[in-house]
Each structure stands twice: as structure tokens, then as C-alpha cells.
Amino acid sequence: xxxxxxxxxxxxxxxxxxxxxxxxxxxxxxxxxxxxxxxxxxxxxxxxxxxxxxxxxxxxxxxxxxxxxxxxxxxxxxxxxxxxxxxxxxxxxxxxxxxxxxxxxxxxxxxxxxxxxxxxxxxxxxxxxxxxxxxxxxxxxxxxxxxxxxxxxxxxxxxxxxxxxxxxxxxxxxxxxxxxxxxxxxxxxxxxxxxxxxxxxxxxxxxxxxxxxxxxxxxxxxxxxxxxxxxxxxxxxxxxxxxxxxxxxxxxxxxxxxxxxxxxxxxxxxxxxxxxxxxxxxxxxxxxxxxxxxxxxxxxxxxxxxxxxxxxxxxxxxxxxxxxxxxxxxxxxxxxxxxxxxxxxxxxxxxxxxxxxxxxxxxxxxxxxxxxxxxxxxxxxxxxxxxxxxxxxxxxxxxxxxxxxxxxxxxxxxxxxxxxxxxxxxxxxxxxxxxxxxx
Ligand code: SAH
Ligand code: SF4
Ligand code: F3S
Numbered sequence: 001x002x003x004x005x006x007x008x009x010x011x012x013x014x015x016x017x018x019x020x021x022x023x024x025x026x027x028x029x030x031x032x033x034x035x036x037x038x039x040x041x042x043x044x045x046x047x048x049x050x051x052x053x054x055x056x057x058x059x060x061x062x063x064x065x066x067x068x069x070x071x072x073x074x075x076x077x078x079x080x081x082x083x084x085x086x087x088x089x090x091x092x093x094x095x096x097x098x099x100x101x102x103x104x105x106x107x108x109x110x111x112x113x114x115x116x117x118x119x120x121x122x123x124x125x126x127x128x129x130x131x132x133x134x135x136x137x138x139x140x141x142x143x144x145x146x147x148x149x150x151x152x153x154x155x156x157x158x159x160x161x162x163x164x165x166x167x168x169x170x171x172x173x174x175x176x177x178x179x180x181x182x183x184x185x186x187x188x189x190x191x192x193x194x195x196x197x198x199x200x201x202x203x204x205x206x207x208x209x210x211x212x213x214x215x216x217x218x219x220x221x222x223x224x225x226x227x228x229x230x231x232x233x234x235x236x237x238x239x240x241x242x243x244x245x246x247x248x249x250x251x252x253x254x255x256x257x258x259x260x261x262x263x264x265x266x267x268x269x270x271x272x273x274x275x276x277x278x279x280x281x282x283x284x285x286x287x288x289x290x291x292x293x294x295x296x297x298x299x300x301x302x303x304x305x306x307x308x309x310x311x312x313x314x315x316x317x318x319x320x321x322x323x324x325x326x327x328x329x330x331x332x333x334x335x336x337x338x339x340x341x342x343x344x345x346x347x348x349x350x351x352x353x354x355x356x357x358x359x360x361x362x363x364x365x366x367x368x369x370x371x372x373x374x375x376x377x378x379x380x381x382x383x384x385x386x387x388x389x390x391x392x393x394x395x396x397x398x399x400x401x402x403x404x405x406x407x408x409x410x411x412x413x414x415x416x417x418x419x420x421x422x423x424x425x426x427x428x429x430x431x432x433x434x435x436x437x438x439x
Pocket of ligand 3: 009010011012013014047048049050081082164165168169200
């Protein structure tokens, strides 16, 4: 039996794609999973190029894989995802032993391309954008866990000045409404309790149904909530501009919608937001989250920040810290600006030193950690609904799961609870997790 080894970098959409690649090879070509790259006939690297560091990870991994190929010349190496779409033939120029380069929209073609390579050892580069067609080629989902991801749209039309995604993932395109609902119905049959809807700009979803009528994200969430066994619905990642009134109202109407929202803001300075081409001011962002907090009191918010964008002054940075406090964020993914190919921001003058950027990032992270700690402490004594996802690493007879605001909770319980939703009283807030006891 042939074996596949997949290494995934980047966002949850890449994770979703990788799970589909695995299913495709299992079902179309009878592959099984290799536990190590050395045991594989095919190694797939699903890459990310959002920051330079993410891209560099690919090439350092390829160096190691080259050594495996020297020992096993029959090994096929495929590089895909966002670096694939961005670098195309340049990947093979830099790493001649790579056999296949593919983009995020071509993964359904992989089994056929693999067979072609096995027949005639040619190099293949396939990074075209055949629209949304890949989804209709995926086998039915197969999961063993109670939380599942479903990509509902791909690409982005925003063209923020720093971001590579519109170039690697293409323009926004939504999966048909019924297609998405069918996949979720199959997941529900496999005892999935939580659905996380994915897209680079997921709240721009606009999918047609069988009668050619269009439905937005709020419609979709409403429809999913009707499935009795589905307990929790999440979506990532949203853009503030596409965050509609209707979606805010959904938080009032649909209790199954998790009390947590990830809404990237990037900066608190209007001057920087403009240079980033985000299309909103800090005040407009805050207005949206105020409305949201009214619709769903107690909702937890997380965000993304870019620190050290070209020309960011101390004053700009202080505005970011101010916004971080005002919005009462619970968590953030924050990174130093990384210049990316093809993007507008490449032409901006960047005079802030890396030492200064690191200092700012440190301050920002310290502040967010402080806020998160306060929120964790406030949760002590509260009751939380937890989907039990597995045994805890913290000790025997402990199981764990996450709260709606994404905190890991460990508590006593038998393994029979895995896959079920339980109510837990939070008893203690530790630095990276919570302790609880089942009600
Ligand atoms: N579509 C989402 C985010 C997608 S990329 C949004 O707009 O909100 C995920 C995050 O990576 C971004 O929110 C941003 O904070 C970060 N990012 C993107 N490009 C970057 C760059 N060139 N340098 C540093 N961080 C970047
Ligand atoms: Fe990138 Fe901006 Fe699109 Fe997000 S909205 S994926 S940051 S271009
Ligand atoms: Fe990375 Fe592409 Fe996702 S750049 S973050 S893998 S969309």
C-alpha cells in the first residue's frame, strides 16, 4: 500500500485542504497515512506565505526532505498552498528535487497529477484558478472529532496593502449554499457538535441555492442552527467592513452562535489603517463591536495586529494600545510587519528599526496577556458549556475541552465524556488553562 505524509503550515483553511488531500488519496488511490516522512511514497507540503517566516519554513523543511529523496529516489515531493501559488516554477528552481507544485485551488487534481508523475517522471506545475470546482470533487467528509471545520468561501477582494492572500488565494468566491449544508449534514451524522465556518473573508460569503437565490453568512448560520445536534457555530476570519447589521443581529437571535468573535483590526491609528487600505477608522471599528456587545452581552473578542507597519510612529503605536484597552480584547495574533511580494506596502518607506518594532510587539503582547488574565480570573465561579475533545495531558482521569472564548479547561471525568457537551464550573484560572469541575 502506498503512503502519504502531509505537512501543513498556515491557517485553518490550509488544514481543511490538507484533510481533503488525505481523503482524496485514501479514496481514489487507496493510500494510507505514513507516520514519518521516511516511510512515505508521497510527501505533500501545504504552505503559507502570509509572512516571510512562514515561507522560510518551507525551504528549511525541503532541505531535510531532499536527504530522504537521495535515499529513496522514487519518492514524489509535492509543494502546494499559498507559496505554491506565489512562487510557481521558482520553487523547482530553488529545490530541483520537487516534482509537483500546486495552488490552493488545484488540490482535487492531485491524485491524477501524482499518477502522471509516476508514469513519466516529469515536473508538473499547476497553480491555475479553476474557481470553486475543487469542493465538488471532495469525497464525503470523515471525522472522528466533535469539532469540524468547513470552508465556505475562498479568496479575498480587499487587497490590504501588506497582504499576499488575494494574490495566492485569488478573488472571493463562495461555495453553493446547498453544498455547504450537505457537508454539514454529513458531519452532524458523524456526531459533530461544533461547526467552524472558514474563509479568508468569511463574512463576505454569498452562496446561491438550488433556485439561484443568494444567501449570506447570517442566513447560513440560521440554517445550520436548525440542525438539532449541532450545538455551537463559529466562523473565521471576518473583515470589519463586511460585518453587517444582519450578522450582528444573528448574535441576538441564534444562541448556538459562539459568544466569541475574531475580528482583525490590525492597528488603532487611522493614519496607519489608511496606509493599510483597511477601509475603516478605529472609531468605526469600535462602533461595530459596541453594537455587537449590545446584541450579545459578555461576548469575547479577539483580533489580529500588525506592529511596525512602514512609518508607524510611537504615537500611532500608542493609539493601537489605546484601542486594545477600549475594545477589551481577550486574545490577539500579533506580528511584526513582514514585506510580501506583489503588495502595495513594498513601496512605502520603512524607517523604524527592527529593535524598536520588537519592543512595541513586546509591549502589545504584555498588555493583551494582562487583559486575558483578568478575563480568566473573572471566569472563576462561572458555568461554561464544554465540548469534551479528549483526555487531558495534565493528569490521569482528566478530560479537556474549550470554552466558548477558546480557553482550555481540564476537569475530572471519564473518557466516555469525549465527544459530548457538558456543563463545567470553573474553579481555577492557571496561566495557560482553566481548571473546572463537572456540574
Ligand atoms: N482576512 C483576514 C486575515 C487574513 S491574514 C483579515 O483581514 O482580517 C491573517 C493575519 O495575518 C492578518 O490579520 C494580519 O494581521 C497578518 N498579516 C497579513 N499579512 C501580513 C504581513 N505582511 N506582515 C505581518 N502580518 C501580516
Ligand atoms: Fe489579506 Fe486584507 Fe484580505 Fe485579510 S482582508 S486576507 S488582510 S487582503
Ligand atoms: Fe497563509 Fe495562505 Fe492561509 S498565506 S494564512 S495559508 S490563506
